[in-house]
Amino acid sequence: MKMTGAEIFIESLKREGVKHIFGYPGGVILNIFDLLYEDKDLQLILTRHEQGAVHAADGYARSTGKPGVVLVTSGPGATNTVTGIATASMDSIPLVVFSGQVPTMLIGNDAFQEADIVGISRPCTKYNYLAKDVKDISRIVREAFHIAMTGRPGPVLIDLPKDVTSSKAEFTWPEITIRSYNPTYEGNKWMISQAAQLIAKSKKALIIAGGGVILSGAHKELKELAEITNTPVTMTLMGLGGFPGTHPLSLGMPGMHGTYYANKSIQEADLLIAIGMRFDDRVTGKLDEFAPHAKIIHIDIDPTSIKKNVRVDVPIVGDVKRVLTVLNRILKEDTKEQWDEVRKAWLRQIDVWRQERPMSYTYDEEVIKPQFVVEKIFELTRGDAIISTEVGQNQMWAAQFYKFDKPRMWLTSGGLGTMGYGFPAAIGAQIAHPNKLVIDIAGDGSIQMNIQELATAVINKLPVKVAILNNRYLGMVRQWQELFFNERYSYTHLEVVPDFVKLAEAYGAVGLRATKPNEVEPVLKEAFKIKKTVFMDFVVYWKEKVYPMVPAGAPIDHMLFEEKKEKEAKKLRAVK
């Protein structure tokens, strides 16, 4: 029986196990939207901007491990997805984005709402397609999901011209083979045994774990590796939750805003075991002074990440979970070392560094410190909420002061650093986990970038909580201007606009405000109790900076800390 391209599309999505789509309609995609109108199995969540739809699908994917699915129209609908696609691409998140397109005979003719989205998204998608024949649709959908989810995951875009979705064909569900795409999953056995030997011989080993651990589902294997060999672990921004943050072997995050003891450990280590991380500049600081005494083992599924930035002694291309399973087996059976004895001196040294400079900030009686808000959120949720962030100071404080013990509870735009990511991502995560507490830790600048998604949250009855660390500034940029540009705050003062409480209420959400430290806990408690979308406006000290800080281009052991005179300042003005 012949089906239209639109019907084939819907059937293909169902066969891929899709339950939720995030999207926004438009002219060329109406036939598909018409089929979704009364579909019992597929639910479309209507956002208020296509960027919100992509970030929501991204949050859905990060919090579940399933691919996020997006459906938008042509022209501006498609171009509005580019930031979200680039965000997912940088963090290796599986997304499948479907955009409508003008009919094939009009392509290239500057038609109404036409955009060469395949051309525009080529650099930021893992792969993309223009469906030219209705007979190809099911194969393309199947291939797209396969490409998005396998190897190093990433976003895939499919452009669907209107005449192709209106044409008819028989439904087929072909087996797909892509002869030119064969990711390596099993690590080289010899390399893995070399790695085991290096680990056994090292005195000061350190594991650096990144997003790859979470994408591979390897948190158990990582914990086993750390515990068998008694090796401390530092997690990059993308790796938080891949190893329990409250574990005694956890050193927190390394790099530009990482902990003192994580950075010192890297610089003093004799062996770095890098797992599912890519030595980004935020982690390494000055490359030729990075980890000067360490041999490096690098385990990653993407061969291009290995030896891209740092020299590697034992490269292992493969899926993190499978490689660690083999590595752990070798370490348990073959090397009979007294791990505890070997590591004792090293762990003791690390403890000294921990005491020297723990993560800290100066609490104040009169003025709310933003770190205090994050600490309270951690305490009241017992570390069990799904946390998304925006970008900047809010993101860094969330990473520093909320400890994640489990993976897939932490949603943040690490690679691209997209302001406006957190709120729609929280919405996507809430759709996937209707019974969990989902909190977006935001800044007053970032939250305005996708503020329209308040409508999405309220109408879909999503009890997302947004904690706005309102310092009336573009915080992180202001910090750089204070430290490196002589306090010339060029275009970073955002003023006391809007009134977030009134804004939330205008959308039908609940708005709460705290202006004093003793109001923080009651506001949080009330927000968590209400089964509605809640905006919390925390009016925080405007001059607070994220510390420690490694200035750009400096080696990671050159960290700046809070000045003593700042700590002793008595008069802190809350509002500026």
Place this chain on the structure above:
Amino acid sequence: MRHTISLLVENKFGVLSRISGLFSGRGYNIESLSVGETIDPLISTMTIVTSGDDKIIEQINKQLNKLIDVVKVIDMTELDHVEREMVLIKVAPKQEDKAEVLRLAEIFRGRIVDSSKTTYTIEITGDEKKIEAIIELLKPMGIKEFVRTGKIAIARQGIKKS
């Protein structure tokens, strides 16, 4: 160092764009590029000449391999191979130089493919050194314009550099 890289790619729309986008996006340079079908109509061969230090060349090879439509990457520079390019040179020699132009064309085993009252167009095929040489020799005769193809390369059978 210059490297000649031969790629086997799926003969699909957008592949050339993705590959050249990869080079420009990451700041690698394409000195020359040529592409054509192979005996399998679904596969094309692309030959790219690029340059960089060992680290950059390694990254280029890996990034090309990562592309979904790239079936195989062969760095020809590591192998014994045959290289050819073709050039069409339009010369406008003075009357007294015309004979010399024709002699040079013969020496280089080129062919005259067009002639007019004032110009000769010569077609020459050869490796890079040969092409450079004929262009240098013809310059003093007055080259009006020339058009060069990209390089193509094929591995020598059964002989590999150690």
